[in-house]
Amino acid sequence: MDTVSVKPSPAETLTDVMARFTAYIGKRLPNDVSDKLAQLRAKETKALAKTVYDSMAENQEAAKRLNRPSCQDTGIIQYFIKAGAKFPLLGELEDILRDATLAATKAGPLRHNAVETFDEKNTGTNTGRSIPWLDWEIVPDDDGATIDVYMAGGGCTLPGAAKVLMPGEGYEGVTKFVFDVITSYGVNACPPLLVGVGVSSSAEMAARLSKKAILREVGSHNANPNAAKMETLLEDGLNEIGIGPQGLSGNSSVMGVNIENSARHPSTIGVAVSTGCWAHRRGRIRINADLSYDILSHKDAVL
Amino acid sequence: MKKILTTPLSDEDIRDLHIGDVVYLTGRLVTCRDVAHRRLIELKRSLPVDLDRLAILHAGPIVRPLPDDRFEMVSIGPTTSMRMEKFEREFIRQTGVKMIIGKGGMGPETVAGCQEFTAVHAVFPGGCAVLAATQVEEIEGAEWRDLGMPETLWINRVKAFGPLIISIDSHGNNLFADNKATYNERKIPIVERISEQVRFIS
Numbered sequence: 350m351d352t353v354s355v356k357p358s359p360a361e362t363l364t365d366v367m368a369r370f371t372a373y374i375g376k377r378l379p380n381d382v383s384d385k386l387a388q389l390r391a392k393e394t395k396a397l398a399k400t401v402y403d404s405m406a407e408n409q410e411a412a413k414r415l416n417r418p419s420c421q422d423t424g425i426i427q428y429f430i431k432a433g434a435k436f437p438l439l440g441e442l443e444d445i446l447r448d449a450t451l452a453a454t455k456a457g458p459l460r461h462n463a464v465e466t467f468d469e470k471n472t473g474t475n476t477g478r479s480i481p482w483l484d485w486e487i488v489p490d491d492d493g494a495t496i497d498v499y500m501a502g503g504g505c506t507l508p509g510a511a512k513v514l515m516p517g518e519g520y521e522g523v524t525k526f527v528f529d530v531i532t533s534y535g536v537n538a539c540p541p542l543l544v545g546v547g548v549s550s551s552a553e554m555a556a557r558l559s560k561k562a563i564l565r566e567v568g569s570h571n572a573n574p575n576a577a578k579m580e581t582l583l584e585d586g587l588n589e590i591g592i593g594p595q596g597l598s599g600n601s602s603v604m605g606v607n608i609e610n611s612a613r614h615p616s617t618i619g620v621a622v623s624t625g626c627w628a629h630r631r632g633r634i635r636i637n638a639d640l641s642y643d644i645l646s647h648k649d650a651v652l
Numbered sequence: 653m654k655k656i657l658t659t660p661l662s663d664e665d666i667r668d669l670h671i672g673d674v675v676y677l678t679g680r681l682v683t684c685r686d687v688a689h690r691r692l693i694e695l696k697r698s699l700p701v702d703l704d705r706l707a708i709l710h711a712g713p714i715v716r717p718l719p720d721d722r723f724e725m726v727s728i729g730p731t732t733s734m735r736m737e738k739f740e741r742e743f744i745r746q747t748g749v750k751m752i753i754g755k756g757g758m759g760p761e762t763v764a765g766c767q768e769f770t771a772v773h774a775v776f777p778g779g780c781a782v783l784a785a786t787q788v789e790e791i792e793g794a795e796w797r798d799l800g801m802p803e804t805l806w807i808n809r810v811k812a813f814g815p816l817i818i819s820i821d822s823h824g825n826n827l828f829a830d831n832k833a834t835y836n837e838r839k840i841p842i843v844e845r846i847s848e849q850v851r852f853i854s
């Protein structure tokens with residue numbers, strides 16, 4: 350008898366890749382984050398903080414060995430898409446990513462974290478109204494797509510804050526805002542944190558940029574020299590406070606501070622802070638027009 | 653050397669502990685979080701597990717069912733303890749629990765409860781859920797299953813469960829409250845110093 354092999358459609362192929370990538374990032378931290386944690390661990394001198402760093406490393410080992418999500422809170426799933434205008438599956442991408450979340454939830458397994466607001470019911474699928482959350486950027490002359498997957502856990506989402514300052518408050522006001530947020534709410538967000546700061550015009554513009562900032566690599570710098578200088582000043586200043594891993598005090602507080610910025614209205618400075626916890630689970634994948642792919646965030650990753 | 657405590661915990665065991673100490677726990681550890689606290693304190697229902705001299709963990713684990721009503725612990729990370737603050741003092745009084753484990757600090761009510769009834773609060777490092785699961789030898793029982801997987805009271809037999817960092821001891825000390833005061837104090841001169849270097853509007 351003839352066997353009929355049904356070739357998966359392009360959409361099915363991409364759904365499968367994105368489902369496996371989504372589940373994968375819950376189990377392994379990206380290279381920049383694990384390198385930074387190893388550095389902080391090696392530099393730490395306080396016994397209590399060392400004990401905590403050791404546990405974190407042991408946990409990541411165990412997650413790898415047992416092939417399990419490393420933290421039980423696998424978050425709300427967010428995708429940040431930079432899609433070429435000529436990417437062949439542009440119109441299908443929204444459905445593809447929703448199906449990928451559904452599949453990853455079963456395969457991960459991921460904890461059920463999508464609660465419909467007002468109905469106040471957990472959907473049990475990690476999908477819901479506008480969830481997974483998609484953020485779009487269209488790149489005119491490109492036929493591929495670069496997608497960042499992020500698991501926004503509860504603890505590390507809680508410190509999130511945005512505010513519009515008067516220009517008189519200046520970057521001094523931005524500094525105070527960042528420090529207030531981190532010392533008040535950062536302690537429970539599983540430090541050492543990656544702190545994202547958005548400097549912009551209105552609240553939602555700054556908020557989006559602050560989230561984009563924690564998608565940027567640990568140790569990378571803003572292209573503007575003043576912004577880059579401020580990243581270093583904030584990072585060093587926060588580390589001087591010595592919040593330590595889990596807020597138990599130690600030589601550092603953060604993995605870094607990343608600032609993203611835009612132009613602003615002359616009368617306002619929008620500022621926002623987003624935080625990533627030590628288990629900063631994000632991944633970046635580049636999909637080519639022929640649906641071959643490269644994983645940029647995790648070297649040697651096999652899906 | 654690891655300091656390992658074994659349940660049932662005595663008042664003497666507890667009085668020996670001070671904030672910042674690192675210990676490990678062997679014996680019986682029961683998960684107990686929001687709804688279980690509310691049922692006991694607000695709804696005045698009696699707990700289906702005797703917690704006298706035992707330890708509880710603020711956590712909502714991922715558990716895999718096995719045949720014959722047995723279970724496997726997949727992932728069991730601590731959740732934010734502060735949510736239980738308004739119940740904990742009374743909870744300690746009614747149950748006789750000796751060790752409360754969770755994430756982050758707790759407040760003055762828990763400090764009072766720990767002092768009055770000789771108990772401690774300890775933190776297990778957040779985000780280390782697989783490590784914790786490997787320290788659970790067996791799930792011995794599950795009560796109040798109607799609450800769903802995260803809220804069920806999972807009765808675990810654990811071996812050298814930790815590290816557990818004592819954050820509230822029975823002598824009235826609160827590690828996180830002390831730390832927070834230190835951080836806020838340190839912050840002021842640092843913010844001033846940075847402010848002088850970011851006068852980009854001129």
Ligand code: SF4
Binds near residue numbers: 538
């Ligand atoms: S803050 Fe991060 S590491 Fe901590 S429990 Fe939440 S998701 Fe896990």
